[in-house]
Amino acid sequence: MAEHVNPLRDPTDRRLPRIAGPCSLILFGVTGDLAKKKLIPAVYDLANRGLLPPGFALVGFARADFKDSSFADMIKQAAQDGARTPWSETVWKQLAAGIRFVPGEFDDDDAWDRLADTMKDLDEQQGTGGNHAFYLSIPPGLFPVVVSQIKKHGLAESSKGWRRVVIEKPFGHDLASAVELNRMVGDVFSRESVFRIDHYLGKETVQNILAFRFANGMFEPIWNNHYVDHVQITMAEDIGIGSRAGYYDSIGAARDVIQNHLLQLMALIAMEEPVSFNASSLRLEKQKILANARPPARMDLHTAQAQYVAGWAGGEKVRGYLEEDGVHEDSRAETYAAIRVDVSTRRWAGVPFYLRTGKRLGRRVTEVAVVFKRAPHQPFNKNDVEELGQNALVMRIQPDEGVTLRFGAKVPGTTMEIRDVNMDFAYGGAFVESSPEAYERLILDVLLGDPPLFPQHEEVELSWKILDPVIAHWKQDKDIDTYQAGTWGPPSADAMMARDGRTWRRP
Ligand code: BG6
Numbered sequence: 001m002a003e004h005v006n007p008l009r010d011p012t013d014r015r016l017p018r019i020a021g022p023c024s025l026i027l028f029g030v031t032g033d034l035a036k037k038k039l040i041p042a043v044y045d046l047a048n049r050g051l052l053p054p055g056f057a058l059v060g061f062a063r064a065d066f067k068d069s070s071f072a073d074m075i076k077q078a079a080q081d082g083a084r085t086p087w088s089e090t091v092w093k094q095l096a097a098g099i100r101f102v103p104g105e106f107d108d109d110d111a112w113d114r115l116a117d118t119m120k121d122l123d124e125q126q127g128t129g130g131n132h133a134f135y136l137s138i139p140p141g142l143f144p145v146v147v148s149q150i151k152k153h154g155l156a157e158s159s160k161g162w163r164r165v166v167i168e169k170p171f172g173h174d175l176a177s178a179v180e181l182n183r184m185v186g187d188v189f190s191r192e193s194v195f196r197i198d199h200y201l202g203k204e205t206v207q208n209i210l211a212f213r214f215a216n217g218m219f220e221p222i223w224n225n226h227y228v229d230h231v232q233i234t235m236a237e238d239i240g241i242g243s244r245a246g247y248y249d250s251i252g253a254a255r256d257v258i259q260n261h262l263l264q265l266m267a268l269i270a271m272e273e274p275v276s277f278n279a280s281s282l283r284l285e286k287q288k289i290l291a292n293a294r295p296p297a298r299m300d301l302h303t304a305q306a307q308y309v310a311g312w313a314g315g316e317k318v319r320g321y322l323e324e325d326g327v328h329e330d331s332r333a334e335t336y337a338a339i340r341v342d343v344s345t346r347r348w349a350g351v352p353f354y355l356r357t358g359k360r361l362g363r364r365v366t367e368v369a370v371v372f373k374r375a376p377h378q379p380f381n382k383n384d385v386e387e388l389g390q391n392a393l394v395m396r397i398q399p400d401e402g403v404t405l406r407f408g409a410k411v412p413g414t415t416m417e418i419r420d421v422n423m424d425f426a427y428g429g430a431f432v433e434s435s436p437e438a439y440e441r442l443i444l445d446v447l448l449g450d451p452p453l454f455p456q457h458e459e460v461e462l463s464w465k466i467l468d469p470v471i472a473h474w475k476q477d478k479d480i481d482t483y484q485a486g487t488w489g490p491p492s493a494d495a496m497m498a499r500d501g502r503t504w505r506r507p
Contacts, residue, residue, distance in 0.1 A: 022055030041082030055127035130161025202438030245326030311485030
């Protein structure tokens with residue numbers, strides 16, 4: 001399949017703005033939350049930053065009853081509500097010229113014929129060059145019908161231009177379903193044409209983990225089990241499930257974010273240095289970690305799951321999970337999950353990775369804390385170091401993006417009292433450029449065909465292999481533990497750490 005190449009652009013020169021070539025983005029699920037809040041604003045921001053070509057089209061395909069013009073109004077509203085960059089009528093007019101809507105059910109062949117005709121017209125009139133990206137922002141139950149219709153109507157094949165498919169998580173709900181999903185998609189699209197979105201990989205601060213580790217010489221020598229005691233990866237949210245019960249209640253916290261975001265973060269922290277940052281080298285190193293990572297055999301001792309009950313958020317009283325709209329009254333879905341993962345490699349043997357996530361926790365924060373072993377000998381009085389914790393390097397993914405190093409320093413005074421202090425790097429203070437939204441970066445990469453930030457099916461399957469036994473173990477529990485909204489999770493999560501002689505950080 002011919003890739004669009006701009007002959008004036010040296011692909012190895014990262015200083016040039018990366019501008020997409022002519023193409024169209026076909027959005028399935030265009031009336032959904034994700035499309036309105038993230039995808040459409042990201043497309044507008046890309047256009048506003050001059051990163052989309054004049055020959056660009058945005059096509060919506062849904063059951064809704066829009067005319068092209070009322071569809072464009074909906075897109076405009078979503079862009080105005082969610083865009084990060086200032087509103088520009090000129091940019092909007094250019095974008096609006098390529099906006100189309102195709103109404104229809106996903107299993108309606110006539111609707112797909114209309115879609116095919118629309119794409120053909122756009123290629124001719126709008127100059128989209130036969131390059132089409134199909135973005136599936138739809139419930140996973142609808143993937144099979146959409147993918148098979150793409151195939152049946154010949155939309156995945158082309159003698160002119162490229163065809164790509166973009167899949168939003170969840171990639172299956174366990175290993176077996178993920179294998180099946182990958183097989184089905186692989187039957188229609190070549191490996192290089194499948195882009196699986198894990199939006200955490202589009203975050204600047206997640207990519208900074210690689211810069212931090214591999215652009216600097218001073219951390220590598222201590223990045224191993226001689227110096228690191230353990231690693232804590234936290235993704236805490238203060239929000240509840242909002243209007244997402246339909247999705248969340250059958251999934252729970254571990255499938256929602258540990259299987260993807262948190263295991264990806266773990267792989268980036270633990271992997272060996274790739275020989276280069278091309279997609280295959282990067283994925284290979286991540287895969288080696290995921291292939292050698294396992295929860296300990298005693299899952300009753302080393303995992304925790306719980307559901308929030310009524311409590312407080314931002315000074316307001318909030319209801320418990322079971323009282324949320326759309327949640328089954330006897331739901332067992334966990335809204336908090338914590339697991340220990342052991343990575344059996346020479347570098348990491350004996351260093352546990354603790355992963356935790358939860359809704360309605362004390363505050364919103366995502367961070368990776370690498371906690372170091374204590375100095376082998378401390379020539380101080382016991383009282384002088386009483387308040388000294390372990391050294392830690394904390395990568396703050398969000399909010400307050402940055403890096404903190406925690407170490408001991410002498411308290412001013414006539415005694416040798418030592419206490420923890422922090423040395424801080426804050427993104428906002430060091431760079432004037434603001435970070436693009438994760439979806440901006442990822443959509444641009446899809447349109448450019450740039451794959452390093454998209455997990456391949458091996459990573460997805462290996463991640464399920466880690467999580468499946470934990471979920472199977474949790475299924476045997478008769479009751480689910482609880483925690484009060486606004487706190488930092490259930491006592492069982494603290495007990496899990498205490499067994500290992502450790503405590504969770506209070507971010
Ligand atoms: C999504 C999860 O992948 O990530 C949501 O499905 C979660 O449950 C969201 O709220 C959090 O994303 P972010 O970028 O706000 O950390």
